[in-house]
Amino acid sequence: MSRVLTIANMAFTETVRDKILYSILVFALAMIGSSTILVTLSVGGEGRIVKDLGLACITLFGLFIAVFIGINLVSREIERRTIFSLLSKPVRRAEFLVGKFLGLGLTLAVNIGVMAAGLLVLAWVLEDHWTPRILLGVGFTFLELLILTATAILFSTFSTPTLSAIYTLLVFVIGRLSADLMTFAAQFGGASLKATAVGLYYLLPNLSRFNLSGAVVNDLPLDSGTLALTAIYGTLYAAGILSIAIAVFQRRDFR
Amino acid sequence: MDPIIQIEGLCKDYRVGFLGRRARVLSDLSLEVRAGETFGYLGPNGAGKSTTIKLLLGLIQPTSGAGRVLGRPLGDASARGRIGFLPENPSFYEYLTGQEFLTYCGRLLEVPRGVLREQVPALLTEVGLDQAARQQIRKYSKGMVQRLGLAQALLGDPRLLILDEPMSGLDPIGRKEVRDLILRQRAAGRTVFFSTHILPDVEMVCDRVGILVRGRLMKSGPIHTLLGDQVESIELTVTTVPPEAFGAVERLAASPALLQEGRVMFRLPGEAALDAALAILVAAKSRVVSVVPQRRNLEDIFLEASREGQT
Amino acid sequence: MSGSGRLNARPPARFSPQRLTQVVALGIAGVALAGALVVSRGLQARAVTRTEAPQAVFFPRAEILRPALLGFTGLAADLTWIRTVQYFGSRIEGQERFPQLYQFVDLATSLDPYFLDAYQYGGLFLTIARQYPNAIAIYRKGIAANPLSWQLPHDLGRLYFLELQDYPQALHWWEVTDRLPGRPHYIPRFLIRLQAKIGHLETALELWQQMYQQSDNEAIREIARREIRNLQQQMRKPQAADPNR
Numbered sequence: 001m002s003r004v005l006t007i008a009n010m011a012f013t014e015t016v017r018d019k020i021l022y023s024i025l026v027f028a029l030a031m032i033g034s035s036t037i038l039v040t041l042s043v044g045g046e047g048r049i050v051k052d053l054g055l056a057c058i059t060l061f062g063l064f065i066a067v068f069i070g071i072n073l074v075s076r077e078i079e080r081r082t083i084f085s086l087l088s089k090p091v092r093r094a095e096f097l098v099g100k101f102l103g104l105g106l107t108l109a110v111n112i113g114v115m116a117a118g119l120l121v122l123a124w125v126l127e128d129h130w131t132p133r134i135l136l137g138v139g140f141t142f143l144e145l146l147i148l149t150a151t152a153i154l155f156s157t158f159s160t161p162t163l164s165a166i167y168t169l170l171v172f173v174i175g176r177l178s179a180d181l182m183t184f185a186a187q188f189g190g191a192s193l194k195a196t197a198v199g200l201y202y203l204l205p206n207l208s209r210f211n212l213s214g215a216v217v218n219d220l221p222l223d224s225g226t227l228a229l230t231a232i233y234g235t236l237y238a239a240g241i242l243s244i245a246i247a248v249f250q251r252r253d254f255r
Numbered sequence: 256m257d258p259i260i261q262i263e264g265l266c267k268d269y270r271v272g273f274l275g276r277r278a279r280v281l282s283d284l285s286l287e288v289r290a291g292e293t294f295g296y297l298g299p300n301g302a303g304k305s306t307t308i309k310l311l312l313g314l315i316q317p318t319s320g321a322g323r324v325l326g327r328p329l330g331d332a333s334a335r336g337r338i339g340f341l342p343e344n345p346s347f348y349e350y351l352t353g354q355e356f357l358t359y360c361g362r363l364l365e366v367p368r369g370v371l372r373e374q375v376p377a378l379l380t381e382v383g384l385d386q387a388a389r390q391q392i393r394k395y396s397k398g399m400v401q402r403l404g405l406a407q408a409l410l411g412d413p414r415l416l417i418l419d420e421p422m423s424g425l426d427p428i429g430r431k432e433v434r435d436l437i438l439r440q441r442a443a444g445r446t447v448f449f450s451t452h453i454l455p456d457v458e459m460v461c462d463r464v465g466i467l468v469r470g471r472l473m474k475s476g477p478i479h480t481l482l483g484d485q486v487e488s489i490e491l492t493v494t495t496v497p498p499e500a501f502g503a504v505e506r507l508a509a510s511p512a513l514l515q516e517g518r519v520m521f522r523l524p525g526e527a528a529l530d531a532a533l534a535i536l537v538a539a540k541s542r543v544v545s546v547v548p549q550r551r552n553l554e555d556i557f558l559e560a561s562r563e564g565q566t
Numbered sequence: 567m568s569g570s571g572r573l574n575a576r577p578p579a580r581f582s583p584q585r586l587t588q589v590v591a592l593g594i595a596g597v598a599l600a601g602a603l604v605v606s607r608g609l610q611a612r613a614v615t616r617t618e619a620p621q622a623v624f625f626p627r628a629e630i631l632r633p634a635l636l637g638f639t640g641l642a643a644d645l646t647w648i649r650t651v652q653y654f655g656s657r658i659e660g661q662e663r664f665p666q667l668y669q670f671v672d673l674a675t676s677l678d679p680y681f682l683d684a685y686q687y688g689g690l691f692l693t694i695a696r697q698y699p700n701a702i703a704i705y706r707k708g709i710a711a712n713p714l715s716w717q718l719p720h721d722l723g724r725l726y727f728l729e730l731q732d733y734p735q736a737l738h739w740w741e742v743t744d745r746l747p748g749r750p751h752y753i754p755r756f757l758i759r760l761q762a763k764i765g766h767l768e769t770a771l772e773l774w775q776q777m778y779q780q781s782d783n784e785a786i787r788e789i790a791r792r793e794i795r796n797l798q799q800q801m802r803k804p805q806a807a808d809p810n811r
Contacts (some may be wrong), residue, residue, distance in 0.1 A: 006362045010348075017350045042648045043655075044683030049648070052641040059638075081346050085407060088312050088340035089363045090332045176636040184633075211637040218640075218680035253315040255269075 003091050004099045011103025015069050025111055028061040029118045039126065048217050050126060054119035055137050055213045062112050062145045067168045069107065070152035073100050075161040083254065094246045097153060101242055104149050112142055136227075137216040143234040144210035148172055150238045154245035157252065174200065175207035205237050257326055259415050259446045260288035260311065265320035267306055267470075280306050281470045284320070288448055288463075293441045295457040296450040297553075298467035299561060304450035305343055307467070308419050311448075312340055325415060336364060339408030343419040343450075345400060349393035353384055353403050356392060357410065364411040378406040383432070397424045405436060416440055418449035422456055434460050454553045466557060468564025474556065482551050489529050492520045492544040493536055500539035504532045518544060625669045628676030635677075643678035650674055650684075654691045667691060668700040675704065679711035686717055693725055701725060709742075716746035720753070733764045755789065762797060771797045 035053040039046045077083040116138045151171050155164035178201045185197030209230045215222050267281040281303045288294045298304050309315045313330020327334035347356050361371040379385045382402040422430045437460050440447050465475035496519050504521055505512050507528045513520040523529050635642050650670035657664055671688030675681055685708030692701035705722040723739035726732040737760045744753050762770035778790035
């Protein structure tokens with residue numbers, strides 16, 4: 001366990017020292033701040049634009065961080081052979097992956113925390129538009145990003161960095177579409193299309209469940225039972241993906 | 256006592272190229288390294304030395320065959336806690352300083368913090384990196400990286416050192432330091448297994464050697480056994496040689512004598528010839544400067560093994 | 567490194583090849599950028615002098631657009647709404663027509679059916695643009711999607727009352743409003759007045775009396791008292807009295 005935490009700590013340190021992270025963060029905060037300009041262009045719906053844009057930015061920039069830094073974390077180690085000095089120690093391959101995952105999770109949490117703080121400050125400053133539900137929305141976005149982080153790590157255990165990035169982004173797109181796909185197939189599809197759609201739906205994560213921005217912005221009722229189940233679903237799915245990554249990693253040769 | 260390293264019938268295939276054809280990189284490798292030995296693993300580039308080492312450490316999986324390291328199966332994690340490994344052309348996290356990196360490795364080895372606090376500076380000093388301890392590794396020269404690699408291999412008091420081309424990229428001073436380090440480890444009772452293609456280092460340092468050519472172990476055993484005690488020729492260097500004595504001795508010699516700055520060197524085919532030559536020269540009142548028996552050296556054996564391996 | 571004449575680090579001499587290349591490159595840069603500036607100003611002038619041709623905005627159907635938005639539909643609704651406000655605001659001064667206003671509002675509200683402000687302001691804009699059927703359609707769409715919101719039936723009732731003078735419809739929608747949580751306090755009074763307006767004077771009188779008895783707010787009781795007096799006066803007048811004011 002201590003080895004896992006050591007690796008997690010080092011993964012976090014590594015990303016913190018990566019200057020690209022700061023550029024992404026500054027850009028994200030700027031985008032969130034730009035909602036103040038958009039507010040002046042509108043009549044009605046002012047509070048919405050701040051929250052909608054803020055949550056969208058957190059999702060997208062969080063996605064960038066999860067995908068690109070996550071892939072670097074594993075692929076770069078393998079590519080540059082720095083992994084030899086790790087795996088020749090009594091570090092099990094599973095510990096390596098879990099440690100990297102935790103480290104990246106912490107990085108994500110910190111970055112999302114900063115962006116969320118910016119959003120909350122903005123929402124509070126613009127009066128009347130602050131709601132604690134924003135935190136709930138951010139929390140579920142974080143869970144969605146953890147799933148994508150695990151996915152990025154899975155792909156980078158056996159694929160090149162570029163392909164891993166593409167596959168992970170594809171999972172994000174399909175994951176967000178899978179609910180719509182099901183509906184579409186139910187209405188229009190033949191049997192084989194329905195089967196494919198259902199297969200994809202259960203195989204890939206249904207990411208639209210983690211998107212609470214509609215409920216947050218419109219103050220719609222949220223069922224705590226559904227939320228709890230969604231949280232469990234997210235955790236189980238991420239754990240499952242990480243486990244597959246560990247299994248693949250076990251048999252990998254490091255030339 | 257059980258051998259520290261024990262390999263039997265180890266084979267490794269790789270899939271090469273678009274069609275995934277199988278290429279056999281190691282064939283039926285069997286090898287033993289005993290406790291306290293320094294074993295030199297030799298071979299031309301591409302022979303499979305690094306592959307063997309990676310199999311020992313579990314970085315790659317064997318296609319067939321088995322082995323044990325420190326009594327545990329290949330790739331066992333707990334065995335790795337007692338092994339210090341230096342990879343070929345090592346690279347380490349550039350954004351860390353030398354000290355941070357060693358501390359990180361030490362924590363992965365679960366060395367207690369107190370011990371680590373002492374060990375890290377001590378090791379850095381031993382490999383001559385105490386000045387650069389707080390510099391980022393990205394600023395290290397190749398030699399410095401190599402030395403840092405040795406330091407991290409020595410962390411945690413390993414029983415077995417596995418070094419892949421430890422001398423590569425070092426200048427003669429660096430190579431001597433590494434040789435000295437290996438000798439120190441040997442004196443401390445550690446087993447050292449290292450691969451190299453630089454022969455002179457090996458002769459000075461190893462107890463046993465193995466020569467790998469194209470994935471096959473062509474020769475292995477203690478150095479003096481391989482080299483044999485057989486004296487191939489004797490170099491006799493003398494001064495003040497009168498011409499008749501010169502001619503007489505040269506007839507005994509296997510090849511023409513060498514003349515250099517007033518000295519003459521004869522290459523005599525054996526002890527009998529040597530005795531006869533000395534008799535002549537002493538009678539002629541010549542002065543003997545040196546008598547050096549020439550045995551087969553490692554290079555000869557290496558080239559012989561390479562030739563055998565090519566067929 | 568001294569001593570090797572040609573390799574010293576003095577800057578290039580006046581007419582050396584490197585200096586010449588530098589000068590030429592800078593010269594080309596100056597000419598090219600100046601030319602670009604001139605052309606840019608020309609383009610700007612053209613854009614201003616050309617009368618703004620009506621931009622045919624392409625309105626995708628919300629159901630088709632939705633999957634492509636990957637869950638960011640709320641944001642898309644917001645951006646569509648901003649565009650709507652800009653569209654309306656840019657034309658209101660010139661007293662032009664608003665041919666695409668309905669499509670804008672319809673798209674924004676289709677992307678997010680819970681976007682109350684879009685229905686409310688959209689309906690208002692459409693009313694100002696005198697597109698009453700469109701406005702009614704938007705309000706009804708909003709009411710269907712947000713049955714618990716009192717603002718939308720309230721605004722629809724107002725539209726019928728003020729613009730269309732359709733009192734039965736106004737009455738209906740304000741009755742709907744009356745049943746919804748958070749509705750303004752003046753709704754019940756509006757209802758009773760409307761009853762009177764469409765000729766249901768007895769009903770109106772009854773309701774005022776009810777309000778007078780039930781309310782403990784002195785201002786309201788005063789209003790009720792006044793209305794009761796007015797109605798009783800009206801009822802005593804001959805039937806020729808026009809129920810509409």
